[in-house]
Amino acid sequence: MSSDQVSSEKLPVTVLTGYLGAGKTTLLNRILSEPHGKKYAVIVNEFGEIGIDNELVVGADEEVFEMNNGCICCTVRGDLIRIIEGLMRRKGKFDAIIVETTGLADPAPVAQTFFVDENVGRKTRLDAVVTVADAKWLKDRLKDAPEAKNQIAFADVILLNKIDRVTPAELREVEARIRAINPYAKLHKTERSQIALSEILGRNAFDLDRILDIEPEFLNTGDGHDHDHDHGHDHGHDHHHDHGGLKHYHDEDMQSVSLNTDKPLSPDKFFPWVQKLVAEDGPAILRCKGILNFKDDPDRFVFQGVHMILDGDHQRAWKDGEKRNSRLVFIGRNLPEEKIRSGFETCVA
Numbered sequence: 001m002s003s004d005q006v007s008s009e010k011l012p013v014t015v016l017t018g019y020l021g022a023g024k025t026t027l028l029n030r031i032l033s034e035p036h037g038k039k040y041a042v043i044v045n046e047f048g049e050i051g052i053d054n055e056l057v058v059g060a061d062e063e064v065f066e067m068n069n070g071c072i073c074c075t076v077r078g079d080l081i082r083i084i085e086g087l088m089r090r091k092g093k094f095d096a097i098i099v100e101t102t103g104l105a106d107p108a109p110v111a112q113t114f115f116v117d118e119n120v121g122r123k124t125r126l127d128a129v130v131t132v133a134d135a136k137w138l139k140d141r142l143k144d145a146p147e148a149k150n151q152i153a154f155a156d157v158i159l160l161n162k163i164d165r166v167t168p169a170e171l172r173e174v175e176a177r178i179r180a181i182n183p184y185a186k187l188h189k190t191e192r193s194q195i196a197l198s199e200i201l202g203r204n205a206f207d208l209d210r211i212l213d214i215e216p217e218f219l220n221t222g223d224g225h226d227h228d229h230d231h232g233h234d235h236g237h238d239h240h241h242d243h244g245g246l247k248h249y250h251d252e253d254m255q256s257v258s259l260n261t262d263k264p265l266s267p268d269k270f271f272p273w274v275q276k277l278v279a280e281d282g283p284a285i286l287r288c289k290g291i292l293n294f295k296d297d298p299d300r301f302v303f304q305g306v307h308m309i310l311d312g313d314h315q316r317a318w319k320d321g322e323k324r325n326s327r328l329v330f331i332g333r334n335l336p337e338e339k340i341r342s343g344f345e346t347c348v349a
Helices: 003-009 024-033 080-089 107-116 118-123 138-144 146-154 168-181 208-214 267-284 337-345
Strands: 011-018 040-044 057-060 064-067 072-075 096-100 124-134 157-161 186-189 239-243 246-248 254-261 285-292 299-306 309-317 326-333
Touching: 011 024, 011 107, 011 146, 024 040, 024 096, 040 080, 080 096, 080 107, 080 118, 107 118, 107 124, 107 146, 107 299, 107 309, 118 124, 124 138, 124 146, 138 146, 138 168, 146 168, 146 285, 146 326, 157 168, 168 186, 168 254, 254 337, 267 285, 267 299, 267 309, 267 326, 267 337
Parallel strands: 011 096, 011 124, 040 072, 040 096, 124 157, 157 186
Antiparallel strands: 057 064, 064 072, 239 246, 254 326, 285 299, 285 326, 299 309
């Protein structure tokens, strides 16, 4: 069986995160009430906490709620793994699973579940981490709440919500702050979490090509500003780089390192290197993802990781005429950039 078939049979899982009050519940209520004709399973921490509209609920037992548009809901009182295994046994399969993390939660442990547990990993794949952020309050949260920063850093898709509550200048500023932490997430500006569900579900954010469609310059490391400049200077100075009209910030403790090579890599060098890297620096690395070109391998290899946990698979054959280069990104806190760059260079076949 080809890996394409495998991945298409796996159920896509969307992890929905965001700070309290950012608009996650509004978004969930829309997913649960819109006549989209799909069957979603929605897993939330506690119903009371997030105020799902009770009128949407059909027969509710303790753990599973049927919604009148064919969605079902369950509460994570027990273990996420147990809930997912229970869902997998239910008759009538779902199109996707959505896991809502509570406002203060770090999305990492939830995302890791889909890599770590063998049974869950066989049947599901992490499709995307979607973060809902409040345009008005995010700037303050980034200062006082490390979780808010983690949620931005982890995201594949960001809903910058409640944009009607800020001025255009404030909006540009908060967008620049987000980009300093996570330059590659797909960013949508919304009011009342209004967005086409296709923009957040079934994104297959595992595929870095998506990022390159959005931001083709993403992996050209000659991006016009020197990442190695002396970090001793006062971070009160804003670095004015013209970045599509956005001021370019350097976030003090959160950054991304992107790598790119058109030389084929050796799997025998790459896997031990990346495993050693995450073993030593895993806590600093929030997310990593990449598309790899291995020597004498007709297929693209894609991988992604959350802290110390890595997952990867052959994705599809390289197309005729497609540029066979390897592209990786690491996002994290105080990343050992030189170590990452020099280590990566040793992986060339």
